[in-house]
Amino acid sequence: MLEDRRLAVLRAIVEDYVSTGEPVGSKALVERHSLGVSSATIRNDMAALEEEGYIAQPHTSAGRVPTDMGYRAFVDRLSGVKPLSSAERRAISDFLAGAVDLDDVMSRSVRLLAQLTRQVALVQYPSLVQATVRHIEIVSLSETRLLLVLIADTGRVEQRVIELPAPITEEVLGQVRTRLLSAVTGERCSDLAPALDRVAEEFAGDIQPQLVVIIATLLEIAVAREEQRIVLGGTANLARYRDSFAANLEPVLEALEEQVVLLRLLGEVSGGDGVTVRIGHENPVENLYGTSLVGSGYGRDETIVAGLGVVGPTHMDYPASMTAVRSVAQYLSRILSET
Amino acid sequence: MLEDRRLAVLRAIVEDYVSTGEPVGSKALVERHSLGVSSATIRNDMAALEEEGYIAQPHTSAGRVPTDMGYRAFVDRLSGVKPLSSAERRAISDFLAGAVDLDDVMSRSVRLLAQLTRQVALVQYPSLVQATVRHIEIVSLSETRLLLVLIADTGRVEQRVIELPAPITEEVLGQVRTRLLSAVTGERCSDLAPALDRVAEEFAGDIQPQLVVIIATLLEIAVAREEQRIVLGGTANLARYRDSFAANLEPVLEALEEQVVLLRLLGEVSGGDGVTVRIGHENPVENLYGTSLVGSGYGRDETIVAGLGVVGPTHMDYPASMTAVRSVAQYLSRILSET
DNA sequence: GACTAGCACTCGACTGCCGTGAGTGCCAAT
């Protein structure tokens, strides 16, 4: 009973603070929400909530503001799932439908997510781990320069130019190409090493050095480079806020420019299947202590291959962001699985 | 004589304003620069400069601030070229030296430029117009899906998945592939149309529809998609400014997210060979009226193939940005030509 | 025991007022 109301109060505080951006007081609270009790009672509840660490006052005689812990409780126990409007549903499928290739799907998704949530959106390229090799291509650019191209069944294309330690003739290259192709096609990207090693053994000592480079590079672009790319969009949404959040965007923008940081952010998120929320100090990076991440994995045929999400101020609209993220993740999974 | 001093005054005003960020008055001016005359004289000059539109006062009894026109005069007639420090030179070549492929060169360049100028950096991918086709690859993904890959001699790789109107057998596809390859290899990307048309005519009516799609797509990725990608970096530098500029970054960030806008920005810049400066309202986009662009074309073997540059507030350090942009453009050209 | 009404208290935000000083424009003198 009592507990129930306190949680309701917390919820009301979060909602009001998110929408107005200003500390919320007991009186305003009873006016805007029909809580059925007087402001004095609310004050008692608020004092208790503050005691427990869910809310805080910026200064005496000001309203209360949720703490990271308050938001955490809000998302964990309180936020009902906001259903998508049909307009939004249509927007999503329309938006993603016209994509012509993987790059297009990614950039469309990011735009869509940024637009739906009005936050910064992140979308990670599907990992090659679960993917299989559809084709590899070796093109000689000059006597000692090769272009290696690896095409996965996700539609993803990885390429790399390499410098050989010694020249290789077109003829030998042709043999190598054929042999590699048959060894590798259909294999999982993550399991290329044994197959490639076998090919290496087959060929004689003469071209061994060149072959080593080729194989090492193939492994690298198949495994090491996996899931390295993350597309970013909607940065301008950070500047929408007129409060103290927008006052120093520098650390946030800095963090968002570092692919490494983004990978760490999404890496931990793409494991589970539900929507993950990381609030304020729960983030792994100091620059992002003032922001929250709402993320989700997405996949292809029931396997999670990468992550996506949005980043915004801790006082963001969690329910809305969560539904948007989940929906886009679902649509994206569907599209990938159809390919 | 008189003219000379006025210009010197203008230069001093721009320099001081850029470094302090605050309106500069006559007295501070004579103190910081050895102009050899009294502040009263400077005041007269300043009145004249204001009359002519080079400077303005934010309000009565405040110092002067350069107008867009003032900056324009500054860059056109006043700014001496700042030589690079040897440390900077080394940073540039070190930074660009380790690149493994085109993507890497691009992303390194953007980081470098952002770091050198402490502004937002833009680097456009080399255009395919002047490039020639090194190789094309057609991979069948399913009965009616093909992956087309086009590899240019710049090392750039373009790809696209297409849906065929009707199935095509591996055998026929093999013929088509061979024929297309020989028709196209070595040709200029911009001149593919006639060669491709000839191939289209050779093949009989049966597979005509499929071929049309293939050829159309090839043309598209060779020509229409040319120079469409622009990499962006150093956005966090926009938030460094603590003045009114940082107060509303939203329009700027918005503009920088639109590839179309960036293309328009760099498009006009990459024509000439020197460094181009576009100040405030000279920009083609309203959102960027508060910013300036310092850009330059860069090329490969004397031909301009794309542009790069930096975007920052109008009160930026033009000489420094200009030298940095020019140097990076030169180094980049050299690297491209070596490939 | 839970809720409420009321009261005293706190303290940031806003206002009006002044003194200060940086900066200007103009004029007479060199």
Place this chain on the structure above:
DNA sequence: ATTGGCACTCACGGCAGTCGAGTGCTAGTC
């Protein structure tokens, strides 16, 4: 043409006073 000097403007910072939203506490009510 340049300069010294002077009167004027006006943003800015500090200070006092008021206002009001918000709080905590206590005594009273159901």
